[in-house]
Amino acid sequence: MTALLATENLSMHFGGVRAVNGVSLAIAEGELRCLIGPNGAGKSTFFKCLTGQYKPTAGRIRFRGRDVTGYDSFAIARLGVGIKTQVPSLFDGLDVMESVLLALRRRHNEAIARSRALAVLDRLGIAALVRHEVGRLGHGQRQLVELAMVVAPEPDLIILDEPTAGMSVEETARTAELIRELNRRHAIVVVEHDMQFIRAIAKTVTVFHQGYVLMEDSAERVLADPRVRDVYLGKAVGPAGPEQP
Amino acid sequence: MIRRFPWAEIVVALLLAAISAWALPRLLPLYLLINATIYVSMAVLALSLAFVWGFGGILCFGQTAFFGLGGYTYAVAALNLTGTSWAVPIAVAVPALFAALLGYLMFFGRVGNIYVGVITFAVTLILFNFANSTAGAQWHIGAAPLGGFNGIPSTPPLNVPGEPGNALAPEEIFGVAAISLALSYVICKLLLHSRFGRAAVAVKENETRAELLGYDVRLYKLGVFAIGGAIAGLAGMLFANCVFVSPTMFSLFYAAQVIIWVMVGGLGTLVGPMLGAIVLQMLTAWAGTLKDVSPNLILGVILMAAVLVIPRGILPTATEAAARLGRRGAAR
Amino acid sequence: MDLAFAVFLQVATGVATLLIISLGLAVIFGMMRVINLAHGEFLMLGAYSAIISVRAGLNIWLAMLVVAPIVVGAIGAAVERVLIRGLYGRVLDTMLATWGLSLALIGIVTMIFGDSVSGFSAPLGSIAIGGYRSSSYGLFLIGAAIVLLCGTWAVLRLTPAGLIARGTMQNAEMAAALGVSPGRVYAATFTAGAAISGLAGALIAPFSGVVPTMGTLYIARAFITVLTGGAAMLAGTLSASALLGSVSTLGTYFTTPVLGEVIMLVVAVLLLRLLPQGITGRFFRRAL
Numbered sequence: 133m134t135a136l137l138a139t140e141n142l143s144m145h146f147g148g149v150r151a152v153n154g155v156s157l158a159i160a161e162g163e164l165r166c167l168i169g170p171n172g173a174g175k176s177t178f179f180k181c182l183t184g185q186y187k188p189t190a191g192r193i194r195f196r197g198r199d200v201t202g203y204d205s206f207a208i209a210r211l212g213v214g215i216k217t218q219v220p221s222l223f224d225g226l227d228v229m230e231s232v233l234l235a236l237r238r239r240h241n242e243a244i245a246r247s248r249a250l251a252v253l254d255r256l257g258i259a260a261l262v263r264h265e266v267g268r269l270g271h272g273q274r275q276l277v278e279l280a281m282v283v284a285p286e287p288d289l290i291i292l293d294e295p296t297a298g299m300s301v302e303e304t305a306r307t308a309e310l311i312r313e314l315n316r317r318h319a320i321v322v323v324e325h326d327m328q329f330i331r332a333i334a335k336t337v338t339v340f341h342q343g344y345v346l347m348e349d350s351a352e353r354v355l356a357d358p359r360v361r362d363v364y365l366g367k368a369v370g371p372a373g374p375e376q377p
Numbered sequence: 378m379i380r381r382f383p384w385a386e387i388v389v390a391l392l393l394a395a396i397s398a399w400a401l402p403r404l405l406p407l408y409l410l411i412n413a414t415i416y417v418s419m420a421v422l423a424l425s426l427a428f429v430w431g432f433g434g435i436l437c438f439g440q441t442a443f444f445g446l447g448g449y450t451y452a453v454a455a456l457n458l459t460g461t462s463w464a465v466p467i468a469v470a471v472p473a474l475f476a477a478l479l480g481y482l483m484f485f486g487r488v489g490n491i492y493v494g495v496i497t498f499a500v501t502l503i504l505f506n507f508a509n510s511t512a513g514a515q516w517h518i519g520a521a522p523l524g525g526f527n528g529i530p531s532t533p534p535l536n537v538p539g540e541p542g543n544a545l546a547p548e549e550i551f552g553v554a555a556i557s558l559a560l561s562y563v564i565c566k567l568l569l570h571s572r573f574g575r576a577a578v579a580v581k582e583n584e585t586r587a588e589l590l591g592y593d594v595r596l597y598k599l600g601v602f603a604i605g606g607a608i609a610g611l612a613g614m615l616f617a618n619c620v621f622v623s624p625t626m627f628s629l630f631y632a633a634q635v636i637i638w639v640m641v642g643g644l645g646t647l648v649g650p651m652l653g654a655i656v657l658q659m660l661t662a663w664a665g666t667l668k669d670v671s672p673n674l675i676l677g678v679i680l681m682a683a684v685l686v687i688p689r690g691i692l693p694t695a696t697e698a699a700a701r702l703g704r705r706g707a708a709r
Numbered sequence: 710m711d712l713a714f715a716v717f718l719q720v721a722t723g724v725a726t727l728l729i730i731s732l733g734l735a736v737i738f739g740m741m742r743v744i745n746l747a748h749g750e751f752l753m754l755g756a757y758s759a760i761i762s763v764r765a766g767l768n769i770w771l772a773m774l775v776v777a778p779i780v781v782g783a784i785g786a787a788v789e790r791v792l793i794r795g796l797y798g799r800v801l802d803t804m805l806a807t808w809g810l811s812l813a814l815i816g817i818v819t820m821i822f823g824d825s826v827s828g829f830s831a832p833l834g835s836i837a838i839g840g841y842r843s844s845s846y847g848l849f850l851i852g853a854a855i856v857l858l859c860g861t862w863a864v865l866r867l868t869p870a871g872l873i874a875r876g877t878m879q880n881a882e883m884a885a886a887l888g889v890s891p892g893r894v895y896a897a898t899f900t901a902g903a904a905i906s907g908l909a910g911a912l913i914a915p916f917s918g919v920v921p922t923m924g925t926l927y928i929a930r931a932f933i934t935v936l937t938g939g940a941a942m943l944a945g946t947l948s949a950s951a952l953l954g955s956v957s958t959l960g961t962y963f964t965t966p967v968l969g970e971v972i973m974l975v976v977a978v979l980l981l982r983l984l985p986q987g988i989t990g991r992f993f994r995r996a997l
Binding site for chain 2: 183185204205206207209210215217221222223224225226230233234235237238278281285
């Protein structure tokens with residue numbers, strides 16, 4: 133079976149810095165995958181390659197087998213990929229309804245778009261905010277509005293960059309729950325470095341280290357692995373794991 | 378903030394245009410009426426930048442490039458064809474196409490917004506220098522001499538569509554200008570209400586998010602820029618009808634004025650810049666009667682003051698102040 | 710052969726002129742990210758300082774090489790203090806404010822000196838290359854461009870002040886944490902950029918003519934050059950001047966000066982489509 137999303141030897145170099153170095157991974161339909169690693173491991177650069185914000189130096193990205201390497205962000209989004217950035221990226225001057233409508237109106241007419249938007253806002257528990265201006269909302273609500281925009285067009289795949297950044301323990305737990313809930317309908321890739329969060333989600337985890345894939349396994353085994361602990365504590369670990377035996 | 382269909386605005390705009398087209402020619406002496414026509418053409422120019430900058434978020438410092446191009450195209454086409462019936466659509470189309478080409482090179486090259494400002498600035502400046510250098514008999518397009526520094530004094534006035542010999546009187550040209558302004562405003566309003574316009578505003582609000590939602594940001598910017606070019610071309614055509622075309626239309630003096638009108642009138646509104654254009658034109662005309670002070674100096678001081686004192690424009694600042702007062706009142 | 714050499718000399722002079730008129734702008738933009746739309750008027754003020762000093766009986770070399778940069782540098786320092794300082798980080802506002810300044814300076818100079826063209830002749834005669842005559846002043850300009858470029862490079866690269874300036878350009882907060890006052894560095898940089906522009910204005914005055922609006926003839930070219938050059942200010946200005954100066958001089962040679970400028974703009978805009986980050990965004994990235 134073709135993977136939903138696959139990268140083949142993906143590399144991104146900035147001058148002499150090899151931020152992402154030959155990463156190959158495959159996400160299956162309906163999967164929930166966490167990409168973790170300490171700061172500077174190359175997760176965010178990898179994220180930006182997937183979303184078309186960076187054009188990779190080498191390697192391929194395939195979506196349902198189709199080569200989408202070097203596509204612009206909008207083209208990737210149109211294939212059915214929902215993208216949530218680390219810092220909420222929103223339309224501050226518009227209200228919540230208008231924002232979600234923008235996500236839907238490219239494909240649906242006004243009436244359908246409105247009812248779908250309401251359904252999504254309801255599902256995320258922010259239906260009461262429809263008329264509020266996005267720029268005046270609090271941090272947590274902004275996160276949810278962005279998520280509503282991402283989820284509304286029913287994407288096959290959702291890519292989230294550090295969704296729990298700046299959140300309290302309680303909020304983190306709620307977000308993990310929400311992501312598991314979303315996973316019933318969409319495949320999800322989450323880029324994170326918060327270990328508590330990974331534990332809460334507990335699915336397949338890919339560990340990045342210095343631009344390589346260090347290992348890829350179930351959450352319990354990754355969390356128990358001494359190499360991962362070393363990486364997080366800053367000990368030097370060479371490239372290893374299934375990709376580089 | 379509910380986005381309803383802008384019926385009221387459209388009706389008011391058309392009514393105002395019809396009333397002033399009927400009344401002003403009866404009230405004003407001829408020279409004032411011609412001045413009024415100039416102000417209205419400038420208001421159309423201000424509207425074009427208000428649309429491009431305020432709603433498309435495109436920093437165009439050279440809106441006068443399309444204004445001048447519209448004027449020159451009109452004059453050249455009118456002198457070469459019999460009558461002005463075709464010169465008008467050509468005068469709108471050429472600047473729009475030029476804007477589309479320039480926009481393609483800038484936006485598809487994903488040039489940063491500040492650079493767009495510098496490039497458009499350079500473009501209008503170079504057109505100014507170029508138009509100034511076209512003195513002499515060898516510079517002509519068909520039957521139209523370009524005239525260098527002097528421009529084309531023989532710019533013909535509009536005629537009744539389809540009747541080349543039947544030129545419009547200044548009173549009628551004022552009517553055409555007033556209705557053009559109202560129609561341009563209505564078109565901008567309708568565009569902003571449409572799918573295209575809302576997406577364009579979204580692009581202005583947050584380019585990255587719009588792109589991540591699947592909107593091709595480059596196309597929306599290109600569309601807004603080309604429409605702005607068309608409206609500025611229309612303004613140039615109207616201006617050419619009250620004065621005549623000359624390189625001044627491209628000058629940095631005019632280019633700066635348009636920016637000031639939009640800033641003072643309020644970035645992010647359409648009505649503010651149009652009013653700004655008319656009011657500030659009147660002030661400039663008055664300042665022109667002060668013999669010892671250079672208009673450049675006055676304009677420069679206004680621009681610096683506008684940046685230092687009211688960075689967001691008078692209308693939004695005033696509206697916000699009013700809203701704040703209202704809220705305070707309601708809280709009591 | 711002689712013709713080829715004469716044309717080459719012409720092109721080299723064109724490149725040198727472009728480099729001279731763009732360098733002050735490049736320094737201010739490259740170091741401070743401030744786009745100074747009054748750059749053309751700084752050139753104009755340099756030209757006026759020189760011509761007034763010459764008329765007052767000063768030696769022409771002193772007037773051009775000493776008085777002009779000092780006067781315009783001083784004006785630049787004042788402008789930085791009054792207008793620019795409050796607007797750091799607000800790129801758009803700075804552009805608009807300097808645009809206002811540009812118009813105001815044209816207005817003031819027109820009110821004081823009138824708007825008629827004056828000028829002074831090139832201080833050197835001409836040289837013969839085979840059957841062609843070329844102005845020795847052109848050769849002087851080429852030399853001046855080389856000296857200016859190397860001088861700026863040396864100041865930035867080899868002096869302690871240059872190191873402080875480069876550090877601040879890279880990371881103003883870090884520099885401040887190390888005890889450098891970014892405000893003073895910016896003030897000094899703006900003054901230096903203005904002084905270079907003043908010198909440039911005086912250098913081009915002999916062949917451009919001196920009018921209040923002379924800046925508008927040069928500023929478009931200067932902007933296009935700096936933009937095309939990209940991030941690295943010296944390498945960028947040099948490479949863009951070399952490319953665009955050649956294009957516009959050859960364009961001028963075969964058509965007219967203004968068409969030469971139009972051709973240069975077209976080339977620059979096409980180039981921007983290919984290299985949106987400018988020449989040095991793609992090549993010579995590590996250069997200064």
